[in-house]
Amino acid sequence: MIMEDSDVPKKNDEKCPLCRADRYLNPNMKLLINPECYHKMCESCVDRIFTTGPAACPTPGCGKILRKAKFREQTFEDAQIEREIDIRRRIAKIFNKGQQDFESLQEYNDYLEEVENLTFKLIYQVDVEETETKVQQYEKQNRESIALNSARAAAESRLLAQNEILLRKQKQEARDAAVREHEMERERREQVEQQIIHDLATSGKDPNKIVKLTETLKKHREKNDSPQPISSRSSALYPDLQKLAQRRLREEQVPFSPLAGERNTSKYYDYSIENYNDPFMDKIAREPNRSIGFRVEDCHLRCLYEAFSGLDFDLTKDKLPAKNDPNVQKATMSTS
Incomplete structure (x- = not known):
């Protein structure tokens, strides 16, 4: 969760690197940073140095030209994290294509890998000039698609x-x-109870018949007064929103698997430790240094998983075979 500016812990011993003012003597002191170099300085120093116009950063060894309008309060305590967040936000605005913009998943993955490589070089300052040139060329060549994707993301x-x-x-x-x-x-x-009391007190009819008739009228009223669903009106007024809500609901109903289904039962083989004799692994399992946390079943299941892991992948069609494919046969691991 990203912290707001007001949530950043402020230390009393923080000092301005230029005027050496600290928060202990000046509780209202604000330390500002500029995204050009991320060097800290207090608000008074910013007003004193940059009010007349752009000037070089007073931090020794920096010398970058800074402008007063770009100074802001620091969101994160670590300036390196602040810089990384700014770089990733800037790259994400330029490289904003989605999976629907590519013909295959492999092309989309290659695109994401290239974007991450550029981001890594900018964060850790590796070939900065060459990387900046590539980013600027891409932004210039894809200006229309970037604007279109930004508008689409804003609409979503x-x-x-x-x-x-x-x-x-x-x-x-x-x-x-x-x-x-x-x-x-x-x-x-309350009305039914009052009516029963009134009928019992004023009429000379059988009390059981009065109670039975009152209960019948009560059930009839409940059936006629059943409330209508509230979402019917909303779905008529907002059809697009209703479709989006239904799609998100279907996505949320898919069960989450932290191991991506690796522990699920395979359709290719059945395994049971009882009907498979492995003297070699049994001897290893009895060793004292392997008695804790070692299971022979894990070794067997790993071998089976590696043997059958590539059967569902078709290099020519790039899709899974049908469940009723006659070529898919189920193997059973039994006693050899």
Whole structure:
């Protein structure tokens, strides 16, 4: 989670590198940085040096030309992290293509790898001039696509924000409807109880018949007064948002697997330690230095996994074979 400027821990012993003012004597002192060089200096020094116009950084050995408008408060305590975040944000605005912009997943992965290589060089200052030249050339050649992708990302963000507002509104309407329904139910129960007391006191009919008739009327009212779903009106007004919400709901329903399904039962083989005799591994398992945390089953399963791991991949069609493929046969590991 990114911390706000007000959440950054402020130490009393922090000092301005230029005027040596500290927060102990001046609690309202603000240390500012410039994204050109990320050297700290207090707000008073910034006003004193850069009010008349751009000037060189007063930090010894820097000399970069800085402007007052670019000074800001530091978000992270570590200036290196601050610099990395700025670089990644800048690169992400330029290299903003998505998977839908590529013909295959391999091309998209190569594109991401190239972007990460450029980001790495800028962060750790490796061939900075050459890397900056490549970034500027790419930005110049793909100016239209960058603007189009930025507009598309902004539209998706607005759509998600509207969807969140709609979901909160639906939840509030559902809570209000539940409160109203609860109040109406309480009033109906009170009316039924009062009606039963009145009928028992004023009429000479059988009390059991009066109670039975009242219960029948109560069930009939509950059936006719059943509330309508609140989302029907919202789906008519916001069809695009409703489709997006349904798609996100389907994605959330997919079970998460931290091991990407590696522990799932394979469709190619059945394994059981009881019907396989491996004297070599049993001898290793009985060694004293392997008695803790060593399982013969793990060795067997690893061999089986490596043997059958590439059967689902088709280099020519780049897709998985059908489940009813007659060439896919299930192997059973049994006693040799």
